[in-house]
Amino acid sequence: MSADRLDALTSWYADWRGLKVAVLGLSVTGFSVADTLAELGADVLVVSERADEQYARLLPVIGVRLWTGDLDVVPDELRDFAPDVVIASPGFAPQHPLIVWTRESGIALWGDIELAWRVRDKVVREDGSPADWVLITGTNGKTTTTRLTATMLAAGGRRAAPFGNIGVPVLDAVRDPAGFDVLVVEVSSHQLWYLGLQTRSADPVSPHAAVCLNLADDHLEWHGSFEAYRDAKAVVYAHTRVACVYNKADAATRAMVEEAEVVEGARAIGFDLGVPGPSDLGVVDGILVDRAFLEERRTSALELTTVAALAESGLAAPHIVANILAAAALARSLEVDPADIRDALERFELDPHRIQVVAVHEGVTWVDDSKATNPHAASSSLAAYPGAVWVVGGLLKGVDIGPLVAARGGSVKAAIVLGSERDEVVSAFARHAPAVPVFEVDAAETENVMAQVVDLAMEVVRDGDVVLLAPAAASFDQFASYADRGRRFAEAVRERIAAGSADGGERDDHDAAPDAGA
Structure with missing residues (x-):
């Protein structure tokens, strides 16, 4: 298939019929990809080492073929299928034989985030535009910050919910007939690595706001090195339109923002537990404040909540306070009022198994x-x-x-x-x-x-x-x-x-x- 044909596939309403797509993996993400493509009319082959019985039973119902077996070598069935695009589940590392074969063969390689962005206009808002995206990553705190952000946005009257690596595939959100104002998407370093392959996309993922909360050694066996892991995380800021939120206490996240290619006018918004500067969120005398999203930010600040109030809700651990500040920055970039943020925090509970x-x-x-x-x-x-x-x-x-x-x-x-x-x-x-x-x-x-x-x-x-x-x-x-x-x-x-x-x-x-x- 020509590159022009693939470049044209930037809408749910584009012509996806007959596109030959190999989907690697049959987890919850892999099934969401296969289900979406089947609905679009593509020709889909799922390739997986094993298949959950429920998913295996559903695939033929939606018109998708399944091959299971050893993936240490490229299956003949995949070669013979000759896909136009391969969409890999996040578990497939760059050095996996199927990924190496795909790239060496010159076949387009996407992740689920790429596909979701391309078809994001299936359900639109009243003004005819698709939902805004907020992307959240980091070595730690992703899920807590994703849930916090979605909760703050909902308290502010936005139709918002958490998706992505947090558990519910973003493709399920895109296809939800009720629609959303904002998709709050937790993205793993694996998903971001795949997204980083789309440097020449005709319609690159362009979030309203994005954050990398922190960076430390993790998933090195998947990425191969700390540098590769860092580069994958940095993709979160690419093409951000309004707010690149970063951790002032983590120099690596600041460097990511400085190096990112963003939409003109996007602002760098810092957060940490110290006194904030005029484009930051931080803590002053036990009060969490916003000095970024107000006109008088050089001389004043907006109170969000207090550490004492957070302690009453079990949210006063320092790293949780940092997550709250990051989430508040994302919510404020979408004009959520401080009072709504306070209300959201009064109701918020941490995930099980998190302190x-x-x-x-x-x-x-x-x-x-x-x-x-x-x-x-x-x-x-x-x-x-x-x-x-x-x-x-x-x-x-x-x-x-x-x-x-x-x-x-x-x-x-x-x-x-x-x-x-x-x-x-x-x-x-x-x-x-x-x-x-x-x-x-x-x-x-x-x-x-x-x-x-x-x-x-x-x-x-x-x-x-x-x-x-x-x-x-x-x-x-x-x-x-x-x-x-x-x-x-x-x-x-x-x-x-x-x-x-x-x-x-x-x-x-x-x-x-x-x-x-x-």
Whole structure:
């Protein structure tokens, strides 16, 4: 197919009929891509190692073919299909054989975000324009900030909701017949890598506002290097129209904005926990303020909320306050009133497994931050709970945990190490925090891991202590997901409480345990 034909496909109402598209992967994202293309009249072949039974049953109903099998080599079925476009699910890394073959063959390679942008006009607003997009990425805090932004926009009367890497594919949002004013899209570094391939697109993704919250080592096994990971994250700012929001405390995000090719007139908006400049959001004497989106910003500021009010809602941890400021900047770029932002924050609750207190008993607090799947996220948790008994370990994803242990490990009361890469964590403590007691969880069965974690924690806790699950690693070596890991931790804590209560609550001081139902 000619490049001109592909360049013309920038509307739902363009002629997609007969376009031959290979969709790689049959996760929730892959199915949304296949379903969309089928509705557009394209000729679609899904290629996947395995297929969820529900999706496999639905594909022939919508007129899509499915091939499953070994993907270590390019299947003959894919070669014979000779696709005009390949659309890959985010799990397919740049070095995957199918991605290498696609690029070497000169076949157009898209991700789901590219397709969603091209067909974004299926449902339009009253003025005939498609919904605005807000893009959110970062090593940590993406999901919280995405939910915060959507909540603030909704409080301000906009039809908005969170989509993308947060769970609901953006293609589902684009096709929703009710329509939206704003799509708040969490984008992973994987999705951004694919988006970055479209440097010559006739209609590039051009968000109203975008943010990269922070940058630290993560997903290096997927990208191949930190530099490649950084370059993928930087794509979030490309062609931004109104506001490039960046973290003043993270020089890498400032550099991304400075280097980005944006629409003329787009502003750089900074945020951090310090006193803000005249184009920033920040904190002054415990008050979160906006000095970016008001005409008198050089001499005054708008109050958004206070740290004390956030503390009442469990939102006062420093990294959560930073997320709130980033989300507020995005919402303010769409003219949401400060009063609406305050109202949204009064109703907002953090996701499960994000610094979630699961029990408090006899002075011991048990905290589930299973969503801290990399060292950067775990560092924020440890800063919020200094002196905690730290539950750490899992799949490190190619990241060196040594710098985190050097920076934070010496201040913890003890470390309980789990996961398949325990040796790396134990070695890091031996090098950087040798005085800290380290306990290893050697349970082979998933069902027994967290029970052993809790039993080990009970050996060292005292009144006033915190036990913090902040693994700094992925969960897939022993658990189905970070949510599964966090759920099992909470269950083990509560079971241990119940067992202690059944025994009459009598135990030695060094066996302090939490209270059920707290």
